[in-house]
Amino acid sequence: QARAAGQNSLRFVDLDMQTAIATRAALEADMRLGLERGEFLLHYQPQVDARGDPTGAEALVRWRHPRRGLVSPAEFIPLAEETGLILPLGQWVLESACTHLASWGARPGTAGLTMAVNVSARQFRHPDFVRQVLAVLERTGADPRRLKLELTEGLLIDNVEETVARMIALKAQGVGFSLDDFGTGYSSLAYLKRLPLDQLKIDQSFVRDVLAGGNDATIARTIITLGKSLGLAVIAEGVETEAQRDFLAQHQCDAFQGYLFSRPLAADLIDAFMGARTR
Numbered sequence: 001q002a003r004a005a006g007q008n009s010l011r012f013v014d015l016d017m018q019t020a021i022a023t024r025a026a027l028e029a030d031m032r033l034g035l036e037r038g039e040f041l042l043h044y045q046p047q048v049d050a051r052g053d054p055t056g057a058e059a060l061v062r063w064r065h066p067r068r069g070l071v072s073p074a075e076f077i078p079l080a081e082e083t084g085l086i087l088p089l090g091q092w093v094l095e096s097a098c099t100h101l102a103s104w105g106a107r108p109g110t111a112g113l114t115m116a117v118n119v120s121a122r123q124f125r126h127p128d129f130v131r132q133v134l135a136v137l138e139r140t141g142a143d144p145r146r147l148k149l150e151l152t153e154g155l156l157i158d159n160v161e162e163t164v165a166r167m168i169a170l171k172a173q174g175v176g177f178s179l180d181d182f183g184t185g186y187s188s189l190a191y192l193k194r195l196p197l198d199q200l201k202i203d204q205s206f207v208r209d210v211l212a213g214g215n216d217a218t219i220a221r222t223i224i225t226l227g228k229s230l231g232l233a234v235i236a237e238g239v240e241t242e243a244q245r246d247f248l249a250q251h252q253c254d255a256f257q258g259y260l261f262s263r264p265l266a267a268d269l270i271d272a273f274m275g276a277r278t279r
């Protein structure tokens, strides 16, 4: 009878769906193994100031899958968030990024550089999050004032008191906060004002068409003005052309990140990039 019921329900699930479920399950199992086997790595994308001088980098996770090659986070971060694997993965990212940050701190030429690390809502909400970040800083010897955590607007939706309390606890040690992909989520200006942020990050979707003559120029300018009036620094992501950079700089955007300056680089290449440009 169980089999009959099983067959029955199977009839209602179409084949694409079955394939999708099987693929996801395989990916999840692969990801668990990958974490154990050390298949994840970080690339680092430079961030530069208005003069084009590097101020730091954003750590971006990659997965070197044994069969599929280098897999982009767009393919596995959402699944990692759903399954909870983002907790061990996020911990690994933080640890690796802070280890790299500590190595910058130890050399005069790179000592002032900052490291931005993406933190997903689920990670941030974990009761141990603050303690874990502080433990990683302690263990790696990275300077908390050089660490910048990138949060997304999803965190603004509920439990703002808790969010603010966690941010304040980390800020007390010097950790900075940037609001990533700004303008694409559920921004509530009332909440934005309450968060102890240091930086707004203009989403690349607005940067892309900033010169196309549509509304994106207005949106980008408005985000810069908003950030400034809240006392925040503003960085633009996805800057690919001189013209985009010039437009944003003209409207007092403080910092930039994008292919115009550099793609995300492997660990040895980011050090070469920073070493070559900072002194």
Ligand code: C2E
Residues within 6 Å of the ligand: 045, 059, 060, 061, 072, 073, 074, 077, 090, 093, 118, 119, 120, 150, 180, 181, 204, 237, 238, 239, 240, 257, 258, 259, 260, 264
């Ligand atoms: P994000 O944090 O908004 O990162 C920016 C993304 O834009 C990166 O994609 C970067 O490679 C890409 N990008 C940078 N410059 C340009 C440009 O000039 N043009 C274009 N078209 N793209 C550019 P990536 O590395 O594939 O990461 C995608 C997303 O995955 C990230 O978006 C972030 O949300 C998430 N992610 C990456 N690493 C981590 C991580 O360690 N933890 C968590 N929770 N999420 C991560």
Ligand code: MG
Residues within 6 Å of the ligand: 058, 118, 150, 180
């Ligand atoms: Mg980011």
Ligand code: MG
Residues within 6 Å of the ligand: 180, 181, 201, 203, 237
């Ligand atoms: Mg972003």
Ligand code: MG
Residues within 6 Å of the ligand: 181, 203, 204, 237
């Ligand atoms: Mg983005």
